[in-house]
Amino acid sequence: MALERTFSIIKPDATRRNLTGAIVKKFEDAGLRVVASKRIHLSKAQAGEFYKVHAERPFYDELCEFMASAPIVAQVLEGENAIAKNREVMGATNPSDAAAGTIRAEFAESVGENSVHGSDAPEAAAEEIAYFFSGLELVG
Ligand code: UDP
Ligand code: MG
Numbered sequence: 150m151a152l153e154r155t156f157s158i159i160k161p162d163a164t165r166r167n168l169t170g171a172i173v174k175k176f177e178d179a180g181l182r183v184v185a186s187k188r189i190h191l192s193k194a195q196a197g198e199f200y201k202v203h204a205e206r207p208f209y210d211e212l213c214e215f216m217a218s219a220p221i222v223a224q225v226l227e228g229e230n231a232i233a234k235n236r237e238v239m240g241a242t243n244p245s246d247a248a249a250g251t252i253r254a255e256f257a258e259s260v261g262e263n264s265v266h267g268s269d270a271p272e273a274a275a276e277e278i279a280y281f282f283s284g285l286e287l288v289g
Pocket of ligand 1: 203208212241242260261262263265266267269
């Protein structure tokens, strides 16, 4: 299995509670390497563009408000099978369904304010990485 890259966001509920380091430790303990990282504060329009696949869902407006409510940490994670591995470390979308030890089980506040985003497929990972980072910012 070749090295793979995935895109991650540490969401506003987590940056607000100073959980960036605790979450990155979960990634690193799982064998994922942070190869790009920046802390930024999205506008609602930028959050809306990022989450446009969910534009028709009932929670879309609230999700965009939330993602623009405080800084996020956008990262590229690299490792063997990084997309699936990151989803495993994150846990299920709803923290009440998330397996013990996962980021969402330990840190998420609700199904909406659930601490992390992670790409769900290679095409999504490539698109999401390109939305946040230039090639020069992917430093290995
Ligand atoms: N979300 C929400 N209510 C829901 C489902 C999802 O607020 O009923 C939010 C939540 O923040 C989630 C994001 O929308 O992480 C994207 O949803 P998706 O189904 O892609 O979940 P994920 O891939 O983040 O596990
Ligand atoms: Mg998703």
